[in-house]
Amino acid sequence: MTDPISWDDARAAVHAAATPLPGRPVPLPEADGAVLATPLVTLTALPAFDTSSVDGYAIAGPAPWRLVGQVLAGDASEITVTSGTAVEIATGAMVPVGTEHVIRLESAEVENCSWVTAPLPEKQEWRPTGEEAAAGEVLLPPGVRVTPGVLALAAACGHDVLAVRRRPRVALVVFGDELLDSGPPGAGRVRDALGPSLPGWLRRLGAEVISVTRAADTLEAHETAVRDAAAQSDLVLTTGGTMHGPVDHLHPTLATLGASYVVDTVAVRPGFPMLTATLPGPGAGWLVGLPGNPQSAVIGLVTLAAPLLAGLSGAPLPPLASVQLANDVPGRGTFTHLALARLTPDGAVTLPHAGSAMLRGVAGADGFVIVRPGTSAPTGTRVDFVPMPS
Ligand SMILES: Nc1nc2c(c(=O)[nH]1)N[C@H]1C(S)=C(S)[C@@H](COP(=O)(O)OP(=O)(O)OC[C@H]3O[C@@H](n4cnc5c(N)ncnc54)[C@H](O)[C@@H]3O)O[C@H]1N2
Numbered sequence: 001m002t003d004p005i006s007w008d009d010a011r012a013a014v015h016a017a018a019t020p021l022p023g024r025p026v027p028l029p030e031a032d033g034a035v036l037a038t039p040l041v042t043l044t045a046l047p048a049f050d051t052s053s054v055d056g057y058a059i060a061g062p063a064p065w066r067l068v069g070q071v072l073a074g075d076a077s078e079i080t081v082t083s084g085t086a087v088e089i090a091t092g093a094m095v096p097v098g099t100e101h102v103i104r105l106e107s108a109e110v111e112n113c114s115w116v117t118a119p120l121p122e123k124q125e126w127r128p129t130g131e132e133a134a135a136g137e138v139l140l141p142p143g144v145r146v147t148p149g150v151l152a153l154a155a156a157c158g159h160d161v162l163a164v165r166r167r168p169r170v171a172l173v174v175f176g177d178e179l180l181d182s183g184p185p186g187a188g189r190v191r192d193a194l195g196p197s198l199p200g201w202l203r204r205l206g207a208e209v210i211s212v213t214r215a216a217d218t219l220e221a222h223e224t225a226v227r228d229a230a231a232q233s234d235l236v237l238t239t240g241g242t243m244h245g246p247v248d249h250l251h252p253t254l255a256t257l258g259a260s261y262v263v264d265t266v267a268v269r270p271g272f273p274m275l276t277a278t279l280p281g282p283g284a285g286w287l288v289g290l291p292g293n294p295q296s297a298v299i300g301l302v303t304l305a306a307p308l309l310a311g312l313s314g315a316p317l318p319p320l321a322s323v324q325l326a327n328d329v330p331g332r333g334t335f336t337h338l339a340l341a342r343l344t345p346d347g348a349v350t351l352p353h354a355g356s357a358m359l360r361g362v363a364g365a366d367g368f369v370i371v372r373p374g375t376s377a378p379t380g381t382r383v384d385f386v387p388m389p390s
């Protein structure tokens with residue numbers, strides 16, 4: 001076995017090695033969850049015109065003001081407010097030329113439907129052109145993940161399409177003849193916990209899952225499965241077979257296929273046998289090998305797959321959060337310890353059932369607190385935190 005690379009270096013290495021996939025324009029609703037390939041530049045000033053922020057009257061000169069017209073939201077009215085006149089105005093309407101003040105409906109008195117009087121307002125009741133942004137201003141850099149908030153901003157500043165990176169296509173290959181696809185475990189067989197769960201995590205990481213297949217525990221079946229998966233995908237994600245047991249065929253498969261390791265084992269507990277490699281051939285596909293123990297597989301996902309998918313999407317290395325610990329967390333010697341935790345108002349609480357083969361902790365966790373090599377983390381200290389994909 002090779003010497004393990006540190007947990008932090010492993011994340012950085014796979015992210016740095018990934019070249020972003022091409023960008024292309026897609027209609028706004030389809031861009032949700034994808035990553036911007038180009039900066040978001042506003043096509044107009046925001047707002048694009050002086051916009052009334054209240055229902056009321058646009059006036060000029062001293063009171064009383066003679067009511068001369070009306071302007072509603074959406075009107076491109078050429079009405080002008082001259083001294084001594086008022087124009088009835090709706091929230092969102094263009095403020096007419098000549099307006100000195102906009103008076104709220106509730107402050108005004110109107111006589112005979114034609115004369116308006118009111119005290120002058122203390123503040124400007126409209127949003128001036130460009131208050132939020134000037135035309136051509138860069139609002140977001142490339143690499144930002146498109147959220148509903150980004151979509152709203154893009155629409156507001158005039159875009160019909162957004163240039164986003166193609167979502168990485170992931171083919172999942174699950175190894176393990178002991179795995180059952182239905183019914184209760186027993187008699188040496190366990191249920192496949194990863195085939196049903198990894199697609200959901202992967203989609204939360206912005207990937208498109210194109211296939212989930214099972215490969216038998218032979219070298220030939222592994223080779224065929226990885227080759228077929230690589231032919232259609234940007235990333236082959238495998239589970240199990242990362243060690244060197246009698247039916248652990250991943251390393252021999254990678255040797256046969258001529259793969260090059262970017263990461264081969266990581267100094268992290270649980271989950272150390274995880275790996276990342278590039279596969280030769282057109283398009284230089286990727287392979288991430290997650291350990292078979294299900295919690296270790298999730299740690300492999302957040303350690304290697306998440307940074308790789310970010311890199312392929314042109315997004316920055318996913319940042320770590322910082323949390324305060326509500327209990328002591330031991331270190332793991334020269335390895336980084338990732339401990340399942342839930343975030344509570346009292347701080348991060350690590351969870352029981354945290355064995356690498358167990359899933360009760362995974363099912364209730366918000367993420368993992370990180371205790372770096374050679375340290376332990378007492379109650380009340382701040383530590384880094386890697387969230388579950390969300
Ligand atoms: N001699 C040693 N043996 C093992 C060591 C070690 O240091 N020396 N490390 C252990 C650790 S830690 C891990 S993690 C596993 C990693 O092994 P593999 O990636 O080769 O995984 P498998 O052997 O295929 O499976 C391990 C375990 O997980 C169960 N499994 C596998 N896939 C699934 C799935 N899709 N759903 C549910 N459970 C799954 C499998 O049945 C095994 O129990 O190696 C240890 N061994």
Ligand code: MOO
Pocket residue numbers: 268269270271272273291293296356357
């Ligand atoms: O490191 Mo293993 O990955 O503890 O379960």
